[in-house]
Amino acid sequence: MSITRKVSRLAVLTLAAGFMAAPVLAQPIHLEDVAELSGGGATVGTNFKNGADLAIAEINAKGGILGHKIEITHADSQSNPGVARALVQKALDNNPYVLLGPGYSGSVKVTESLAAKAGIANIMGGEAAELTQTGNEYVFRTSFGQQSTMPKVARYIAEEIKAKTVAVVWVNNDFGKGGRDVINAEFAKRGIKVVADLSTEAGQVDFAADVLKVKNAAPDAVFVYLNEDESARALKELKRQGVTVPLIGETTLTGQKVIDLAGGAAEGALAHVGLTTDAPIPAVQEFRKNFAAKYNYVPDHNGIKGYLAIYVIKAVTEKMGKVDPANFAKTLHGMTIRAKDEPGILMDVTYDEHGDIDRQGFLVEVKDGKQVVKTILPKMVP
Template identity: 25%
Template structure:
């Protein structure tokens, strides 16, 4: 009798032990990578993206997480360097075992790094990088499925908007392009030239500059001598400020219209009054014109003790990326990469973000959540970006 009792007790203890192990496994956090430039000239967009992501994760975790589990961010600084981005991707996949990653602020880093996620069948949500090719790097027929998604406005959208603003609305016919030498700048330049060609216009000057260049006099003089009425830009904040300051130096004042980084804090602050009037496409402007946006802006200001976000666009796009991933995991009932990808491509429930409410934002063949109608033109005015009138 004692023997039977011991058997029952042992069996019960073993059962409870197994239940405990199962519960512990189920309660393990869901690891999500966050990679971007948290230092250097691209830091405003990387830090803002990361901080927007952290706000979203905190909101979701406070409400119980996803699938009964908390979200856990694994942060890595890719330093805006392609080789570092590759290293970070491999570390997040192989060592940290992330189930998804939000990141890539730089087009070149994205193109060099995201192939590792594609091979591992782990979804990536590009939240800042805008190169048109990014979400098309792994499409059919070479690839059956594509694991690369995006919540930023791609350069096809932006270049058309820039040209529509300069040529269509403002009626300029003599246009100069200044673009940096990175993948981002050079791909953007080609997109601009194509958008101009569609309107029958050839630029009077197309000039290139390098990161960390502090003197744009030569490039600006060529644009000025060509009779340019407007300068179109594709670059990052610090060098864009050198363009604005260089125009003041040679006593040449024409409008600057360019891609979204003209809204970055390190353009606005370094250019000062010379940056006023610069125009750019924006998915999000720091304006609490809806309850969701007002709450988001207030939470960001309180959490990070700032008035103006270093890059409001990046913060909002990072925030929304997490909510889209969370919705996909909830719908899929799992964090399994292929099933999360399938859910992202067919989200059944609208997802409320700060940029928009996303209603079926992706399909199998379209992994860009941001559509042209979601993007507005912003303008720098007195140290802030406001909606252009």
């Protein structure tokens, strides 16, 4: 064998060995997201999308998950459950690793069975209590469900505010109706009388008649459970008509967007918040800084939801040691993800067998145009 031939063989073998030893160019992990990018829920979906994109950019910059880069397709449900269902079906036809969204409970209600049928885990943003109570093994929350939050709100109204009567102002959709049903039951348990139970429309602009009813009912506190834009308008009208009793809500009421839109009218509003970018937690503050730097605005809790959804996928995949859509849901049930192991998860979180989460929460108040955390409410199970 000539020297030239030997060198050629050696070169070929070296190249072959090199190809085998080097990490194979891994297939990207494909995610599909169906979000409310327009319509009444545009704030919700846009924040969720941006949060997810930020997490993906961070993970991809560090080499992806187990060497797999993440790619995502966002689809706009137009905040319409019918459109959401069609888009989820289309998304599932693309065989995603995990389905993200929708954010609206009404949309999740009509789409979650599709993901379950396809055997694809669905990490969504809906908060209506019923979403995880149907025996669906593939649906997972990114925030507390109403059955977890409303008892805490009702307890605060009963024990801290010591209210005997309340007015409940809620938006007439699945999210609002679900929250209203749970909190009214909690009020009944604690002997608090609901003196005004007011349904409002999504997109409603004029709250004069509703607030007048609240005023005439003279409650000790008002529970406001509306979407972002409507929360701002309701707060303005409540202030305009001189309602001075405590205004309490859940997450949305004290979101930064609502504070900005309502101006001074949001001052003093209280809310139980499962996720807030004002949380005095360094990892959350780092997320907030990075998000604001990328998108030029401060995100609300939906931004954190989108961000966490991606880091949940990372943690589960790394625990499995492989990209295995079939075992994803099984692995996530009962799993605890600790922030010290996966900093992107921001706070320790535990998923139960229904896909509900246990995580610390916050009681916040709006002061000087900002959400201020009054109390940190610890995880139910440390």
